Amino acid sequence: MIEKATVDAIVAHARRDHPDEACGVVAGAEGSDRATRFIPMLNAAMSPTFYEFDSGDLLRLYKELDERDEEPVVIYHSHTATEAYPSRTDINLAQEPGAHYVLVSTRDGADSPEYDGPVEFRSYRIVDGEVTEEEVRVVGSYAETEGEH
Secondary structure (H helix, E strand, C coil), X not given: CEEHHHHHHHHHHHHHHCCCCCXXXXXXXXXXXXXXXXXXXXXXXXXXCCCCECHHHHHHHHXXXXXCCEEEEEEEEEEXXXXXXXXXXXXXXXXXXXXXXXXXXXXXXXXXXXXXXXXXXEEEEEECCEEEEECXXXXXXXXXXXXXX
């Protein structure tokens, strides 16, 4: 489950950085599985086919997450010319078994703010090299779902 505002922010970041891949994290309270704090990151590779978090930025991020008792709930990036499915490189780099790996595709004109068709927005768990797609359930806010498990 993810809030619509977070989905919109991820898609907007992917469109803004196109033709390069966009990347970032959505943090949440440890153990909550609720992505609440959107943190767009710089793609240090500045590449249309690869993303890489800047090592200094990543170090600062994890320090900040630790100080705030947060963890990366969502790790996202975009694919600019292919479907929203993890590449072999994405799979090899996945180091957070508890995170939801979200991919957005900005191919076929989806990079344009005027594009009104569906945007490929998919989520996966990647554990020990095994990819499992999971349903993306978008809600207006987490408050609407209080009491659900």
